[in-house]
Amino acid sequence: MKTFDYMEKYGYEQLVYFCDVNTGLKAITCIHSTVLGPSLGGTRFWNYATEDEAVEDALRLAKGMTYKSACAGLNLGGGKSVIIGDKKELVKDSVKLEAFWRSFGRYIQGLNGRYITAEDVNTTTADMDFVNMETNYVAGLAHKSGDPSPFTALGVFRALQASCKVAYGDSSTKGKVVAVQGLGHVGMTLCQYLHDDGATLFVTDIEQDRVNEAVTRFGAKAVSLDEIYDVDCDIYAPCALGATVNDDTIPRLKCKVICGAANNVLKEAPVHGKVIQEKGLIYAPDYVANAGGIINVYEEIKGYNEAASRRAIDKIYDRVIEILTTSADTGKPTYQVADEMAERRLNAMKNVNSIYNK
Numbered sequence: 001m002k003t004f005d006y007m008e009k010y011g012y013e014q015l016v017y018f019c020d021v022n023t024g025l026k027a028i029t030c031i032h033s034t035v036l037g038p039s040l041g042g043t044r045f046w047n048y049a050t051e052d053e054a055v056e057d058a059l060r061l062a063k064g065m066t067y068k069s070a071c072a073g074l075n076l077g078g079g080k081s082v083i084i085g086d087k088k089e090l091v092k093d094s095v096k097l098e099a100f101w102r103s104f105g106r107y108i109q110g111l112n113g114r115y116i117t118a119e120d121v122n123t124t125t126a127d128m129d130f131v132n133m134e135t136n137y138v139a140g141l142a143h144k145s146g147d148p149s150p151f152t153a154l155g156v157f158r159a160l161q162a163s164c165k166v167a168y169g170d171s172s173t174k175g176k177v178v179a180v181q182g183l184g185h186v187g188m189t190l191c192q193y194l195h196d197d198g199a200t201l202f203v204t205d206i207e208q209d210r211v212n213e214a215v216t217r218f219g220a221k222a223v224s225l226d227e228i229y230d231v232d233c234d235i236y237a238p239c240a241l242g243a244t245v246n247d248d249t250i251p252r253l254k255c256k257v258i259c260g261a262a263n264n265v266l267k268e269a270p271v272h273g274k275v276i277q278e279k280g281l282i283y284a285p286d287y288v289a290n291a292g293g294i295i296n297v298y299e300e301i302k303g304y305n306e307a308a309s310r311r312a313i314d315k316i317y318d319r320v321i322e323i324l325t326t327s328a329d330t331g332k333p334t335y336q337v338a339d340e341m342a343e344r345r346l347n348a349m350k351n352v353n354s355i356y357n358k
């Protein structure tokens with residue numbers, strides 16, 4: 001499909017290319033929506049094979065951010081930036097690195113607040129400190145709200161408790177067996193919450209030292225990368241990759257609840273969302289469960305207050321309960337209920353909000 005046709009079909013507002021010959025910066029920013037407020041989404045640095053691949057990624061990720069913020073009740077729109085290049089090469093020269101990110105900051109400033117950036121895959125808060133030298137439209141800074149991952153983990157834990165409430169009538173994970181896939185920034189902290197709550201953990205990661213850490217700290221049982229789908233568990237918590245709920249894995253999953261941090265958990269939402277529903281599984285939609293990080297970043301934009309952030313993240317519990325009960329009442333898969341919740345808010349707010357609100 002041609003770009004304008006695609007943008008028209010899915011309601012995209014803006015797609016911007018930026019090229020700085022001097023620093024080698026090639027960036028694409030996609031603003032999907034500013035209906036609810038300034039668009040916000042991190043900057044991903046990736047060695048894309050083609051320019052089309054980069055554009056597709058920016059388009060897909062920006063729309064996802066619109067839905068995530070809309071569903072979380074934030075006054076934020078959805079956007080995302082992708083940078084095409086080899087980060088490993090760039091970090092070899094600290095002078096070039098600074099110039100590169102400051103050039104990116106100058107470009108972001110030129111969007112005049114319609115888009116706020118943050119760190120994402122392959123970018124760091126140190127990179128964002130350089131960006132911050134040239135623009136105010138950058139969030140998640142180390143000296144402000146910092147790394148969003150612990151807040152994402154807290155939100156996932158609350159989503160998991162809500163899922164348990166609906167599945168078992170009790171929100172506690174005490175005595176529940178949880179299979180955690182991926183022990184990175186979010187997964188490891190989630191394990192801590194679960195362990196403190198009395199859950200039994202099965203874990204896997206491609207990094208053996210992380211697995212060893214979880215075994216030592218939480219008494220977790222280690223399983224291989226593939227075995228995680230066969231664990232006789234109550235809850236499967238995907239915290240590594242997307243698309244792990246698919247035709248191959250669904251017949252193997254023995255859990256009652258699926259709830260984790262990974263984005264795009266369902267390989268094809270309309271297909272696999274329906275299949276797991278028919279199998280009687282309770283699925284907490286990914287972008288609702290993993291919204292803790294963006295909620296924390298939003299608090300930074302308002303003027304950071306960690307207690308307020310934790311209170312806002314706590315509401316993920318109620319939101320997941322609402323989605324799961326609506327799904328049970330209407331027969332709609334949970335991913336669809338979440339999408340409709342986001343769309344209802346977006347449609348209601350058209351022409352209401354100024355993008356410069358807080």
Ligand code: NAD
Binds near residue numbers: 242
């Ligand atoms: P991370 O990179 O810190 O951790 C990911 C972990 O998964 C790593 O330890 C990695 O070794 C492991 N892994 C990779 N492939 C694996 C495989 N095949 N099997 C098992 N483990 C594997 O990332 P993170 O920040 O912890 O984020 C985890 C997931 O949550 C990602 O999908 C991310 O997009 C999503 N997410 C993160 C945040 C956040 O605040 N960090 C917010 C929303 C969504």
